[in-house]
Amino acid sequence: MTHSKPGLLIEKPGFLSLIQDAGRRGVMHLGLATGGAMDRHAWAWANYLLGNCFGAAALEITFGQVEFVSQLNASIAITGAKVTVTVNGASQPLWATLSLKAGDRVTLGAPRAGLRSYLAVAGGFSVAAGLGNSCATLYREKTGGLHRDGQPLKAGDLLPCEPQSQNPPLQRQVPVDWIPDYREALILDVIIGAQIERFPSRSLECFFTQPYTLSPQSDRMGARLNGPALEVFGERLISEGISLGAVQVPANGLPIILLNDRQTIGGYPKLGAVTPRSLDALAQRQPGSQLQFRPVALYEAQRREKAFLNFFNKTL
């Protein structure tokens, strides 16, 4: 990594800003979390608008309030949470390509809806892939990210960019109807797992009919829920590999949805797994948001996931 390359110079890093891509592959057996963008929908749109490939690294900004100066002419796109974006003080659209000139100052305000913003640059950030062929930032492990130490961005960090190509990306914008409303009531799709037999039917009925709220104790490792406690038969399990979205129920009966930065193995009983498409939507819910669950067939969930991946895998 060379610092002679110009890029985006971070002046205010916000509450939590992390380099994220599609996450790691092939390293879970070493105890390494997969990481990756929490809301792949907004992340994929930011790259898509700029003509970047699906897996390109972008900046995941939680709770907004970021300020940076571009050291080069560049095209960027900001998607996700509803925040005010300004360039040199002038308000700019979200979910659209923005052209920056060297010296331009960009600010993001605090979210009015949603939680996470995604900032991509045409050509992608020049961050070397590390573990699992990914540059995902894993704070708990102190691996990955801009400096390969898992640290969030701080003031003074320079995000190096590829130089602008001869043909800058076209001005593009996501149609308004396709932009999600992150304040909408959220129903999460769950693929039922084999350990569902460990839950009494009254607990299952409760899980699929009663509302839960997202606890402020949630993070990139897990979404903790408040609501009716669930009963579980039997003891803890022998630790086994944990899937993305697994709904595990610890001794206090309050479900935890395991997310991108989850531990790789664990022994709490699991009801099933929330689908990746539902996790994308969950990633934009603020603490206190109400959630409900519904079962979905594996085939149907895979059909929706494939449609999502196939859409963004096409280049414009």
Add this chain to the structure above:
Amino acid sequence: MQWRYDISGIDTVTLHFGQRIDAALVTPIHRAAIALKSSLGPRLLDAVPSYTTLLLRYDVLQDDLASLMGQVSEVLNQLPDAIGEVDAESEIIEVPVFYHPSVGPDLKRLAQRSGFSVEEFIRRHSERLYQVFAIGFAPGFAYLGEVAEELSVPRLANPRAKVPAGTLGIADTQTALYPIVSPGGWNLIGRTPLVLFDQSRAQPSLLEAGQTVRFRPIAQDEYLELGGRLDDLPWGVEPGLDIQQGAPAKKQGEKL
């Protein structure tokens, strides 16, 4: 080979090879993981072995469940029924350990508890071969089993806030090395100078599930020569232990 599977998520299945923690499952699960990786190649995004299971993550754009499981069955049904036999060809990984109260603050208490001298406790801990049952908790954190019954001890009621990298511990019937600095509730008995996890290495983790490990007791001078550290111990140093000076190493068997 006996196995069954269940669906764990949109792109994951869990293969089950047994019902309880059993050293005899380590080799078959390890072999299954290797065979599936080599046969499925990049179609398999992850294969995560644990005590009785192997979690497989696949690419939903390339495989549906039926086609994946067809191939998995084909591969696993060709594997020998090797349950119960330790893999003779598997290489033994030797891990040098400085067993000493300065780096293992629970060593004396554990020895007293089991009724052995510290030397005898060290001998009993290091005389057997351990298998890596699972990796988890932290990058490269290996759960090794099983310790002799008389050395088994419950984990600490109050976990320590900071355990230095390389520290060796015991909890219940398992023993483990902390690859990176982390909080920890295991009883600590020593420390290795080896770097257990380094993301810049081609193989970042020294240990992987299925491997066999032997601990070799070493004296303080060898520990320091091999790059071991004594300047980062959060529990302080007992009076009378001249560890900063690199005091002449005591021979194994001498009273600690």
